[in-house]
Amino acid sequence: MPMSQRAHRRTTTTIKQVAELAKVSIKTVSRVMNDEGNVSPATRDQVLTAAQRLNYRPNMAARRLASRRSFMICLLYDTAASDYMVEVQFGVMERCDADHYNLLIRPCGDVTTRQIKQTLEQIILQSNADGFILGPPLADNRSIITLLEQHGVPFVRISQSPKKAKEPCVGVEDTQAAHRLVTLLIEKGHRRIGIIRGNPKHGSATDRLNGYRRALVEHDIPIRDDLVVDGSYEFEDGVDGAKRLLSLPKRQRPTAIFACNDHMALGVLQYAGASGIEVPGELAVCGFDDIEFARFVWPGLTTVNQPIRGVARTAADLLIRQLKGEYLEGVSIRLPATVVERESTGG
Amino acid sequence: MPMSQRAHRRTTTTIKQVAELAKVSIKTVSRVMNDEGNVSPATRDQVLTAAQRLNYRPNMAARRLASRRSFMICLLYDTAASDYMVEVQFGVMERCDADHYNLLIRPCGDVTTRQIKQTLEQIILQSNADGFILGPPLADNRSIITLLEQHGVPFVRISQSPKKAKEPCVGVEDTQAAHRLVTLLIEKGHRRIGIIRGNPKHGSATDRLNGYRRALVEHDIPIRDDLVVDGSYEFEDGVDGAKRLLSLPKRQRPTAIFACNDHMALGVLQYAGASGIEVPGELAVCGFDDIEFARFVWPGLTTVNQPIRGVARTAADLLIRQLKGEYLEGVSIRLPATVVERESTGG
DNA sequence: CTGAAAGCGCTTACAG
């Protein structure tokens, strides 16, 4: 006998059996299980006792079919770093568990917007998700947002650009964090500070650049265009950016580089290592994200720790509250981030 | 009107409407949708055309309820590295998509076996999963295996220890890969090769040590106990291991270190960097796993690339085939891994 | 505060 057949034989107790034992109607059991209220404490106790004795668990498939809800939340994201996404998954899951929602994950890496839209439409049509959480930078994708809005499906965005849609949005205060980071460099005596910018598709890229600018302006340090180079959050951008910045004439070249994420900062470190430039002696380096490896490289990387799990938990919370009928249009939440100082910016 | 209400209004076509349009019974539509056969080509075409015209998608909740299957596969894992798990998720998902299974993820990091068992029992009782895929090292956890077997739930293990259960098992040929890696070091002239072992809870730790031993034996190099140090796959173990190995008297200390995973190898690199020991000049270093950062550090890390996604896809495949009734007891598959040579082992 | 009835959209088991 193959296992698959044995598996079908699992005995399950139904709402009917609980109702019989508790001597009430199935509707009353349903009321108790769903905390609907309008049940006398005595009846409630009877039902709960009966349910416990029979080890009753509501059948989700039946509940879904009858209520026409899936109790599933879909987490949609594309090419985010794995560390980041695993944290997001944890955060969302924590919140989902509390309300018995299932989490469906939908990575769409290396896929065109057109393909994502098709997938999305399938998921929506099959009623496989009551709501969506969009990770960056998908959360800023205009045509995805429009599609979800057209179908009237609730969703929450994890993004730095709240204005891009009226749906709730959760992000990080990274302008402030970047500001503190660059201020730290200035306080250590740096005046020529280079920056390697993030992927312009992400709202965070703009935010972090703004933090950098503000810190310089506050200290009356002119913003030099030749110290601002483009990047897109990839390791290689860090290598290229460092190369460009450090090939400036010696008296003009930066003594510190702020790479807008850790991947690029590690690229800077690699270029420095390969070129015999000593960090932090000749060059201070800092990143953003505090990925696991920021403390694993030598010298350890000064960076910013983002409360990713908290952001994700908050996003899930807003979505679930929306599903329960709360009106949350225009809600935007930003969580604070923390500067983590390590060896790459010196003593 | 809150969004949650609008969401409920999504119009869906049912099997009944398709049946009417195609002028057949709903049972026949069901047959076509499930590829059951026993339908004449002409009828089949009619149904397919009708389904397409109405943009019909079977309602999963109804299907689940009627068939008493959840069409969900649960991926259960604990404290694996995020890079690893994201790859596993991708691989499993790829295979699930093909058969319209949903993927439920269940990370159990930092949780006792007792708690995992409770969670598992809940999932099983709620029929929320037709089958499970166990990631390492959970896949070798005796009491988890027993629990699943008792409930008669099909599962597949991702593990290096096929003998630990009769259920299907998928792994990597890492003994051979470790053997090739150490042989490479020997061919470069190294004779004193240290090894930092992996977490003994993982079957891979034993495998990799065996590969190391075999390579030395084949080249008539004695295995020295003082060159074999314990570890558990954490970065810090690499630091500690390097410290211990490199504090040996100069003529006895290793000229190369094989850390049994990349995290530990990066620990070795960090210790070397902080101690002014030049890699690869004074010390060759290699790891195992080929995590993203193996190529981001300087010097780039020589390591072994594992076909994680393929392993995961294979595991999902075995599970789905089991669910379809195939008999796969005792099946064990090992996929080959590839040595990736970078700067940390020299020219 | 409680319940009887109808129905969610499929599959199963059976019949022909």
Place this chain on the structure above:
DNA sequence: CTGAAAGCGCTTACAG
């Protein structure tokens, strides 16, 4: 190769 009937285990909408 095709179909009519029953039922999966809940919730919804209504009545009292």
